[in-house]
Amino acid sequence: MRTYIKAVKIINPASDWHNQSIDLLVENGEITDINPSGNVQADHVIEANQLYASPSWLDMRVFSGEPGEEYREDFESLARVLESGGFGAALLMPNANPTIQNKADIKTVLSHNKFQVSQILPSAAVTINCDGENLNEMLDVYHAGAKAFTDGSQPLWNSDILVKSLQYLQKFDGLLINFPQDHKLALFGQMNEGIISTGLGLKGIPHLAEEIVIQRDLELLQYAGGKLHFSCISSAKSVQLIRDAKTKGLNVTCDVNIHHLILDDENLESFDTNYKVLPPLRTQNDIESLIKGVNDGTIDVIVSAHQPYDQDHKKMEFDLAEFGIMGAQIILPLYHKFLSGKIELDKFINCIESNPKKILQIEQSKIEKGADADFTLFSLDENWKFDTESNLSKSDNSPFMNTDFSAKVLAVFNNRHHYLDSKFTHS
Secondary structure, three states: OEEEEEEEEEOOOOOOOOOOEEEEEEEOOEEEEEOOOOOOOOOEEEOOOOEEEEEOEEEEEEOOOOOOOOOOOOHHHHHHHHHHHOEEEEEEOOOOOOOOOOHHHHHHHHHOOOOOOOEEEEOEOOEHHHOOOOEOOHHHHHHHOOOOEEOOOOOOOOHHHHHHHHHHHHHHOOOEEEOOOOHHHHOOOOEEOOHHHHHHOOOEEOOHHHHHHHHHHHHHHHHHOOOEEEOOOOOHHHHHHHHHHHHOOOOEEEEEEHHHHOOOHHHHHHOOHHHOOOOOOOOHHHHHHHHHHHHOOOOOEEEOOEOOOOHHHHOOOOOOOOOOOOOHHHHHHHHHHHHOOOOOHHHHHHHHOHHHHHHOOOOOOOOOOOOEOOEEEEEOOOOEEEOOOOOOOOOOOOOOOOEEEOOEEEEEEOOOOEEEOHHHEEO
């Protein structure tokens, strides 16, 4: 199959075509020509306003209902969501029923990638059943294909476990990911602790619940060595702690949920459970510090933290509803609508493409003649609505349902398959 893409601006600093507008010819999973001359024959021709291409994106934090709760999301629907969102790959958290923690679990996840554009990369639990008590057989699951080690939505609360994990993973340069939250300080908490939570009468989760774990983990990282990634930081002090640690030379990276760059705790005054997420939405001051952290490189990665839940888990009393927001399908539209004036496009792409690949030790791709086709094609001038019709997830727990957007992913290519929005193609 031949696909001809006209007048596309390249965002790929490693490519000679970076920041240039070119024509691309893709055939059988390979970029066969750039700026071809003459009359080009192709099965598909793609043209759109403000058309861009960058190496395909990687979401470093997604969840699925499979195994155990496939009605919320299964691997097939998750792959469709990721494709539509522009992701060539995503790191799957191990929280499922049963937990993704042994060789068979890892191979099951990987087996679903054969016919999918978007590849689901399994992480494995650090502790058995993510309970923080007993170390998992991490070497075995690493050889089976686990890309990182984390208890996902559960924090590593046991200091001894964290130290041993950091030391053990050094044997094969493995990555430890921690979700920083002190269970006791966050106990029964429903939202950010502050003026809003007091006014609403909801138990709050203080900034300290996150910051004290980050402080502890950084001390233990300095003691044990290894490399550590913090997932979903949310407070201004967390950003500063990690900034200082990087200045000292510690091997630490971190990510932020895109919703924490956009939404604050005032949104919860509606008692809409679609705003209920962990860590909780914080304050405008925290948002400003997080955006500054993205811009100065303290925050390495932006994630969707896609956590799908159906109405049975969300449409209930606020304190009974599950934590979580889905969003992998709309990470680009959210950026363009709310953050394009605060974070440069090149920086945003870096946070969802080259940085996560570097952290997970995944080969970087280039957009150049003769290279495998491994890129995301998107327009920053395409009006559409995210609603029940366009939503590809089995769940709908997003506060942005029925929102109009003006940026859209048009296609994701990899060297075996490609996804196309047929609206933008013609023969």
